[in-house]
Amino acid sequence: MGIKVDNVSFTYAKNTPFQKQALKNIELEIQNGELWLFIGHTGSGKSTLINTFNGLIFPEEGDIYIDDVSIKDKKKDIREIRKKIGIIFQYPETQFFLPTVNEEFEYAPKNFNVEYNLEKTKEYMDILSLPHNYLERSPFNLSGGEMRKVAIISVLSYDPDFIIFDEPTVGLDYKTRKSVFKMVKELKNRGKTLILATHWINEFVELKPKVLMLKGGDIAFKGEFDDFISLNIEELENAGIILDKKLELYRKALLKNEIDLANKIASI
Numbered sequence: 313m314g315i316k317v318d319n320v321s322f323t324y325a326k327n328t329p330f331q332k333q334a335l336k337n338i339e340l341e342i343q344n345g346e347l348w349l350f351i352g353h354t355g356s357g358k359s360t361l362i363n364t365f366n367g368l369i370f371p372e373e374g375d376i377y378i379d380d381v382s383i384k385d386k387k388k389d390i391r392e393i394r395k396k397i398g399i400i401f402q403y404p405e406t407q408f409f410l411p412t413v414n415e416e417f418e419y420a421p422k423n424f425n426v427e428y429n430l431e432k433t434k435e436y437m438d439i440l441s442l443p444h445n446y447l448e449r450s451p452f453n454l455s456g457g458e459m460r461k462v463a464i465i466s467v468l469s470y471d472p473d474f475i476i477f478d479e480p481t482v483g484l485d486y487k488t489r490k491s492v493f494k495m496v497k498e499l500k501n502r503g504k505t506l507i508l509a510t511h512w513i514n515e516f517v518e519l520k521p522k523v524l525m526l527k528g529g530d531i532a533f534k535g536e537f538d539d540f541i542s543l544n545i546e547e548l549e550n551a552g553i554i555l556d557k558k559l560e561l562y563r564k565a566l567l568k569n570e571i572d573l574a575n576k577i578a579s580i
């Protein structure tokens with residue numbers, strides 16, 4: 313069970329002068345409870361792939377299976393699939409439309425016929441350092457970072473099994489970014505299946521995520537974090553990855569096959 317991407321291809325504006333193939337024969341299996349990082353230069357196809365997972369984009373070739381159910385299966389209600397998948401889009405705060413934060417949180421559970429759990433919502437607010445009295449505030453009068461936190465909780469509020477963050481930290485300051493990473497770690501501990509399209513991999517070293525790297529719609533790398541980080545440094549830079557000091561040391565230890573040292577560095 314999980315997400316299976318079976319030989320998926322997709323082309324935008326097909327048969328027009330603007331035709332652009334964004335995905336080429338992608339094969340991927342994500343097991344329940346795993347954390348995956350989707351890496352790749354801007355325009356490599358990460359968002360397109362993510363949007364196929366809940367049927368926002370329909371693969372012209374191949375298929376996507378969510379817990380063994382094909383998104384092309386006309387006998388299945390696509391809402392049942394969407395209920396399992398929570399996608400936090402880039403700049404999600406543009407999607408607010410209700411007068412209070414609490415109503416934003418209640419909206420998706422109502423829509424999916426799932427019970428809204430205020431206590432769990434408050435736990436999420438604590439993890440993201442969002443004061444509880446924000447529940448009564450207007451989502452439109454918050455700072456950019458606070459809006460992002462509200463947008464994240466709005467998706468978590470219907471308790472999806474698969475949670476996908478598309479560039480979750482774009483435009484956020486250091487402290488807010490840290491709290492988003494704390495949330496990702498907490499969700500991982502709670503057994504959720506997580507996918508993050510991100511250039512920011514430094515925070516995840518100790519979680520040993522799996523990595524998919526796309527390049528021009530093709531798979532350039534698929535596998536374990538340690539194998540990814542051991543790639544040629546130019547390849548990492550071409551994918552937009554910048555290593556911080558800790559990850560540089562980790563990489564050096566791995567390349568020297570000093571696994572114990574690498575693990576110690578990862579746990580700092």
Ligand SMILES: Nc1ncnc2c1ncn2[C@@H]1O[C@H](COP(=O)(O)OP(=O)(O)OP(=O)(O)O)[C@@H](O)[C@H]1O
Pocket residue numbers: 324325332333334352353354355356357358359360361
């Ligand atoms: N609506 C669209 N119409 C035409 N082409 C598109 C459309 N959306 C994306 N593309 C093209 O498809 C390719 C893949 O785009 P996609 O947004 O999936 O990349 P990405 O890796 O998510 O990029 P980023 O990191 O900038 O979000 C790019 O060449 C992009 O220009």
